[in-house]
Amino acid sequence: MQIYLPIAEMSVNVFWVLGLGAMVGFLSGLFGVGGGFLMTPLLIFIGVPPAVAVGTQANQLVGAGVSGVMYHWRKRNVDVKLGLVMQAGGIVGTVLGVMLFGMLQRLGHIDLVISLSYVIFLGGISGLMLMESVRALFRGRRKGATRGKLHHHTWLHGLPFKMRFPRSRLYISVLLPVGIGFIGGVLVAIMGIGGGFLLVPAMIYILGMPTTLVAGTSLLQIILTTGVAAVLQAATNHTVDILLAMMLLIGGVLGAQLGSRASGYLKGEQARALLALTVLGVAVKLAVDLVLTPDDLYSITTTAGPK
């Protein structure tokens, strides 16, 4: 059954899109990540214009985030205060990111910047994750492995404007969560991803948050940032396709339920290694595309008149 997407201006098969949503949802449930990093490149791959893929994805992630936060909320694993402080930086980052997106679109470099950001961020993070989880897998086999210090004091703890976050038992400079939120906001606007894969390690290693609170709190921050990004993209760049977002959401929600059930069969380190491999795969594919000679060196964009 074909359906015409009014904003992407293309006809797609409903079951294909539902299946795509379900597949990415399954992986996100399995690994406990948003899945935006997979969905946006896949949408571009099936022919959705990159700008529409990014805008629509922001909208879709709001829905995925809400059901995730509800789960963590019931377990009381959300630090609302910290999430809101991060959000302050997130809004600024999103607004700047959406403006930057529009500017790059006019200059004709948006596709390149999307691809490059994916290669740099996904490649870097997945490389680190892979090393970490491989080490963890090996450490798991050897008995009596040593543990590092729990809490290092670095220059980060000397920053001003300190604030207490009782839920996370932290006393840190607000600049840290605001800064992390800011980067998350820029990523949502430019790459169409929630940025969980970047936020989660940053919250653990830079803020020193208890790991139990990280997932729920980062999801709260992601809902707010993606929400702001979706509204801004719709208002300024007209790139949110509600029909596409809804179909992805329906598929994604069902897939995520299956995925989180399947995750019970995976060990933490195994799951992380698999996730790292998946992310690395996406990054390598995009990197190869940047380097290989394209089929046609020329590309066109409609700059005025009816599209």
Add this chain to the structure above:
Amino acid sequence: MRARRWGGAMAVLALLAIWTPVRAQTLVADLSSHLIAITTGFTGTDVVLFGAIDQPGDVAVVIEGPETSQTVRRKDRMAGIWINNETLKFSHVPGFYGVASNKPLDALLPPAVAQRHEIGLDHVRMLPRADVDAATVAEFRAALIRNKQREGLYGTEVGEVVFLGQRLFRTSISFPANVPIGLYTVSVYLIRNQDVVGAQTTPLAVSKIGFSADIFDFAQHNGLAYGLLGVLLAVGAGWLAGSVFRKG
């Protein structure tokens, strides 16, 4: 009221009857439909053009979509990766272009005449917006046409006009799902002795209709409210899912 309209129609017909012998070359053509409606189930469509000529001759049909401006960019390898570099803008570029004829175009018309009437892909009008040398323009122009062909918006080959006997002809025009919206012109040319001796232009509208049109209009004219609605829908769907699967 009705009687008067009939009267008017009769008068026009009478006028035509007088007119016909004066204009030696006549050509009538019409489309099976003057509106392509892009609805939620739209996957592209065909429109049939049919017509008649009063004396033997050849026919070429040109379909042009609404005028757009197009930016063509060429990638160059910089520091190992391919980056958009040189740019040329064209204005007055038809967003859709198709041509059909009953014989190969170069057998029908000399290039100068084809150029004047914009018959054939080599003669589509597109104005470069910068003062660059002819070779560069030709290169970017070819790239623009190639990209449009890949999108299915410019015909890759000349379509076929079929004659049913000596007088009646028909052709079919295909529009893909990504057809741009706007007002199209379908021009039918009657060709005799290497020259265009008659022409008729028929309008064709492509527009979004129904649910998909409502969504598009809403998104274009009221982006903020549209964005908010999208987020609300997503929150609702997420909340619903979170509640339904609570026990799981």
